[in-house]
Amino acid sequence: MRLLFVCVGNSCRSQMAEGIARSLGHDAASAGTHPASQVSANALKVLESKGISTEGLYPKLVDDIDWQSYDKIISMGCGVSCPMIRIDQDWNLEDPVGQSLEVFEACAETIEANIRSLPP
Numbered sequence: 001m002r003l004l005f006v007c008v009g010n011s012c013r014s015q016m017a018e019g020i021a022r023s024l025g026h027d028a029a030s031a032g033t034h035p036a037s038q039v040s041a042n043a044l045k046v047l048e049s050k051g052i053s054t055e056g057l058y059p060k061l062v063d064d065i066d067w068q069s070y071d072k073i074i075s076m077g078c079g080v081s082c083p084m085i086r087i088d089q090d091w092n093l094e095d096p097v098g099q100s101l102e103v104f105e106a107c108a109e110t111i112e113a114n115i116r117s118l119p120p
Contacts, residue, residue, distance in 0.1 A: 001026050001027070001071045001072065001118065001120065002026070002027045002028070002069065002070045002071045002072075003017075003021050003026050003027070003028045003029075003070060003071065003072050003073075003074065003115075003118075004028070004029050004030070004031065004065060004067055004070040004072070004073045004074070005017040005018055005021070005028065005029070005030040005031075005074050005076060006030070006031055006032065006033070006062055006073060006074070006075055006076070006085075006087070007030075007032050007033075007075065007076040007077075007095075008032050008033050008034050008095075009032050009034060009035060009036040009059065009095075009097065010030055010031055010032025010035040010036065010059040010060055010062075011032070011035070011036035011038065011039050011040045011043065011059055011097065012039075012040045012042075012043045012095060012096050012097050012104070012107070013043075013076040013077075013093050013095065013096065013107060013111065014030035014031070014032065014076050015030055015039045015040070015043050015044075015047075015057050015059075016043050016046060016047060016104070016107065016108045016111055017030060017074070017076065017111045017115065018030040018057065019047040019052045019053070019054060019057060020047070020050075020052060020108065020111055020112050020115055021115050022052075022053075023050070023051075023052045023053075024112075024115055024116065026115070029060070029065060029070075030057075030060065031060040031061060031062040031064070031065045032059060032060070032061065032062060033061075033062055035059035035060060035061050036059045037059065038058070038059065039054070039057050039058060039059065040096075040097060040104075042096070042099075042100075042101050042104040043096075043104060044057070045101060045104070046101070046104045046105055046108045047108075049105075050108070062085065067085045067086075072088045072089065072118065073085060073086055073087055073088050073089075074087070074088060074089045074090070074091060075087045075089070075090040075091065076091055076093050076095075077090050077091050077092035077093045077094070091110075091111075091114055093107060093110060093111070094107070
């Protein structure tokens with residue numbers, strides 16, 4: 001399944017979702033409405049601790065993504081307002097930016113459970 005994860009900064013939740021989804025065999029990407037300059041160090045640490053490749057992860061602008069080519073577009077829950085794209089699900093996840101590694105780990109666990117529960 002082709003999955004697109006969107007949020008505001010595209011530095012934490014959506015980046016972890018992209019990496020986790022790819023590790024589970026999905027064709028995944030992520031993007032933000034106002035992308036940060038880099039991926040959060042804690043997001044990268046969490047993915048690496050799970051043995052998930054972080055190669056190729058970088059903040060991307062949602063306007064640069066061909067969103068119509070994705071099966072599902074999922075908002076991470078940060079009040080993303082993307083009137084020009086459809087949002088299939090909103091996971092309503094609290095943004096872990098600036099918080100402890102443990103908060104990032106808990107967020108990643110929820111993301112993985114949500115991805116695993118997606119219908120095929």
